[in-house]
Structure formats: structure tokens, C-alpha cells
Amino acid sequence: MPMIRDGDRGTEADGSISGIYCTHCYQMGQFTQPNASIEEMTDVCAGIMSEMFSIPKENARSFVGQHLRVLKRWSGRMIPSCKSCGMPLVSEQDAGTESDGSVSREYCTHCYQNGAYTEPDLTRETMIEKYAPVLAQSLGMPLDKARKMVTAFTSALPRWN
Ligand SMILES: [Zn+2]
Numbered sequence: 001m002p003m004i005r006d007g008d009r010g011t012e013a014d015g016s017i018s019g020i021y022c023t024h025c026y027q028m029g030q031f032t033q034p035n036a037s038i039e040e041m042t043d044v045c046a047g048i049m050s051e052m053f054s055i056p057k058e059n060a061r062s063f064v065g066q067h068l069r070v071l072k073r074w075s076g077r078m079i080p081s082c083k084s085c086g087m088p089l090v091s092e093q094d095a096g097t098e099s100d101g102s103v104s105r106e107y108c109t110h111c112y113q114n115g116a117y118t119e120p121d122l123t124r125e126t127m128i129e130k131y132a133p134v135l136a137q138s139l140g141m142p143l144d145k146a147r148k149m150v151t152a153f154t155s156a157l158p159r160w161n
Contacts, residue, residue, distance in 0.1 A: 002156030
């Protein structure tokens with residue numbers, strides 16, 4: 001879940017705000033559903049997404065399943081995601097390159113090459129217009145809901161803040 005406001009974030013054992021988990025999953029330093037399996041979590045999230053964005057349940061489930069797998073709780077490691085598009089940087093092939101040819105830890109290969117954005121003029125609005133139809137098509141959802149979903153997910157990405 002994108003965490004936009006402090007209220008979206010969970011809390012650590014000392015009451016401070018969690019840097020990595022949301023309020024639904026994590027309270028006072030513990031998972032709210034410590035015994036949930038990834039399948040159970042997929043069902044819960046798919047139900048929320050399906051309702052929120054009018055996505056057919058099966059499509060929501062496969063979308064959520066792919067996304068949950070790379071998250072720290074389920075993969076056991078902190079996989080960075082692209083600060084421009086949100087794509088998880090699972091392997092070096094997914095990552096963009098810095099101007100000295102080294103692997104970027106912040107951006108994916110589609111967004112960032114040789115230390116620069118591949119589409120430097122891209123704005124958040126054009127990004128939403130570009131990705132919403134792709135998402136609507138792949139998830140079988142109405143275009144206006146796809147737009148809302150891209151808006152929600154991109155709002156948490158550092159490039160657009
Ligand atoms: Zn990217």
C-alpha cells in the first residue's frame with residue numbers, strides 16, 4: 001500500500017512511526033496478523049483492490065500476488081523499487097545505470113540510463129495518461145478506475161513528490 005500520510009504508517013514498539021509498514025499490517029512493532037500466509041494476505045488485498053478499483057477478483061488476485069512476492073515480509077529482503085515507476089529492482093538487470101556505468105539503486109532500466117531519465121520531460125500527468133490505459137487493459141478494469149489507481153500508486157514515488 002502506498003503510504004502518503006503519517007496516518008497510513010504503522011508504529012514501532014516505542015510508538016514511533018514505521019518506515020516500512022502500513023497501519024493495517026503493523027502496530028506497536030508487530031504484524032497485526034502475524035500468522036497470515038502470503039495466500040491469505042493476497043486474498044485480503046485482492047478483495048480490497050477489487051472493490052476499490054472495480055477489478056475482476058481473479059485479475060486482482062494475480063496482480064496482488066505478483067506484488068506481494070517482492071515485499072520484505074514475504075521475500076525476506078528489502079528489494080528497492082524504482083523511484084519513478086515503482087517497479088521492483090529484483091536483479092541488476094532490472095536496474096538503470098549511473099553516468100559511470102554502475103548499477104542504479106534508485107531507478108529501473110526503463111526509466112533511467114547513464115545517469116539520466118530516459119524520458120526527462122515526462123510529468124506525473126502524462127505518466128498517468130500513459131499507464132492508465134495499459135493497466136485498464138491488463139486488469140480488465142474501467143479507465144477512470146485505472147487512472148485513480150495509477151494516481152494513488154505514483155503519489156508515493158519520490159520522482160513525483
Ligand atoms: Zn522505473
